Amino acid sequence: MRSRPTPALGALGANYNEQLTWINHTDLQQLNARWIRGFIDMHQIDPGNVLEDRNIQALFKAIDAGYNTILSFKWNYSERNFPAIGTAAHSTELQCLDAVLRVVLNKVNILVIGNEPFIEVQAGHADERLNIFYETVAEAVIKFREGNANQGFTTPKLYMGAFNRLDLPIKRTPAIERMLRFIASRPELEGVDLHPHMPTLEGHKAMLDFVLSRIRPDQRFLATEFSLVWHWKKHLGDPVSGYFCSKYGFPAGTKVHQVISTAMRDPWPYTQWVDLLSHEPWYIHCRGFLVNAMAMYRATGRLEVATYGLCPMRLRKAPLPVDGNPWMLNSLYAPSTVQPRPDGSRHENFPWAEEFRMVQRG
Numbered sequence: 001m002r003s004r005p006t007p008a009l010g011a012l013g014a015n016y017n018e019q020l021t022w023i024n025h026t027d028l029q030q031l032n033a034r035w036i037r038g039f040i041d042m043h044q045i046d047p048g049n050v051l052e053d054r055n056i057q058a059l060f061k062a063i064d065a066g067y068n069t070i071l072s073f074k075w076n077y078s079e080r081n082f083p084a085i086g087t088a089a090h091s092t093e094l095q096c097l098d099a100v101l102r103v104v105l106n107k108v109n110i111l112v113i114g115n116e117p118f119i120e121v122q123a124g125h126a127d128e129r130l131n132i133f134y135e136t137v138a139e140a141v142i143k144f145r146e147g148n149a150n151q152g153f154t155t156p157k158l159y160m161g162a163f164n165r166l167d168l169p170i171k172r173t174p175a176i177e178r179m180l181r182f183i184a185s186r187p188e189l190e191g192v193d194l195h196p197h198m199p200t201l202e203g204h205k206a207m208l209d210f211v212l213s214r215i216r217p218d219q220r221f222l223a224t225e226f227s228l229v230w231h232w233k234k235h236l237g238d239p240v241s242g243y244f245c246s247k248y249g250f251p252a253g254t255k256v257h258q259v260i261s262t263a264m265r266d267p268w269p270y271t272q273w274v275d276l277l278s279h280e281p282w283y284i285h286c287r288g289f290l291v292n293a294m295a296m297y298r299a300t301g302r303l304e305v306a307t308y309g310l311c312p313m314r315l316r317k318a319p320l321p322v323d324g325n326p327w328m329l330n331s332l333y334a335p336s337t338v339q340p341r342p343d344g345s346r347h348e349n350f351p352w353a354e355e356f357r358m359v360q361r362g
Contacts, residue, residue: 010298011035012359013068013325014332015307022311023062026345027333031353032360036062036165036308037224038353039072039115040100047099056103063107070106070224070305071135072162072193073100074115078122082133094140101144105156111303112193112222113160115136118176131178134160137269142188157304159222161193180214190304191219195291199231204293212302223297223306227330228289232280236260237322241279248272256280260326263337264339270347273338277350283329290355308332308356332356 013035016022019231020038031329040055050056063069075093081087105111112158117134118126138160145155165171183189192211196204204226211221236257245252250259259276277283290308297303310332317336328335334347341347348354 009220009301010294010303011068011305012294012356013037013070013305013307014310016311017225017309018055018310020058023058025062027065027067027310030348031310031332031356033310034066035070035305035307037067037305038070038072038265039112040076041074041076042093042096042100043076045096045100046188047096050099050103059104060107062106068305070110070112070307071104072112072115072224073097074120075117075133076120077125077130077133078120081122082125082129085132085136087139090136092276093137094146096135097140098144105145105148106157107164108156110157110159110190110222111141111190112162112224113141114162114193115160116162116164116195117179118171118173119164120282126173127175128178131175131182134179135182138186138189139183142186145188149336157190159190159193161222162195162224163207163211164190164195164197165207166194167196167198167206167281177214180211184215184219189219191215191221191302193222193224195225196223197225197227197229199228199234201289201296204296208296212300220304221300224303226293226306226308227270227327228286228305229325229327229330231286232326232329233324235280235282236320236324236326238280238282240276243279244276244324247275255322257320257322257324257326260328260337264317264320264328264335267337267339270334270338273347274350277329288355290352291358294359308352 014028014033016038017038018039018041023036038059045053058071083093105274114134117130121130141158149268183192191213195209196207198204238256239253240250240259242252294306297306309330328337331349332353334349338347
């Protein structure tokens, strides 16, 4: 099946990260979502059996069902060195990339070269070694697409990234600047992918202003992950509201991360989860975030697609430490803190699922 033309700019879809096997078409229909994003770990792919990969199979089922798709390629170099050009290790990377491209290039609407390059790297290696590696794989993707244009392959849009925390001047390194210059220099690249996980909306704007000023005016951006997760994290050590403690029998002064851990160990009714969230000022005062962030992105006139996290950490039982990352507060469907409905389906998360639909209607 050929990839479909992408619809109007500014779409909002659902992000599954590396868990494409969790795609649930009923969930997507209830949210009115027509876009799906996920990534594959290129070091976990068997190049001789790409079609046997369960994430690829799940993605293709979604494509056959009519969904538009964004696929990101992740190269995890957090525990290994980047291979030098011309070495056997580098050739192995390109051979695997070639095998994956032969399977996915005529299917997906948008392909992203990279997942979070500046995080998925050894300490001290986010320098020209990173740039050289990603430039070579980008050139290989461009060359493959052009070389197979007359052999039944369609031409999905190509993006590169994703970038993190560029609201912070300290993160705007020479390697970041070089990658942005590379993206701007290549007419085959539609633009950049961003992961604006920020503590404030002002941070989202600062990152947008920085990045968009460094790429071509005709280029656009994706926001395949975005959230206020670092804002939530700052409050995990706060005491839970007196209202909640009194109503549900928790000792006064119980911390936010402690009650969430309790819920993961023994999930609550949905009403109790909403009671917790709706009585925490640091959470409920951010109501409207999804609507406001999308309005900001769309106002640039350069947003292609944004995707928001749909799948929480399922069946997690490990406690949430005070310095943990509370992704369960972001997701569109209630996480493992909440009992399923009698029919086994999951509750929507408060208030993000309804905001997601509001953006779709807007």
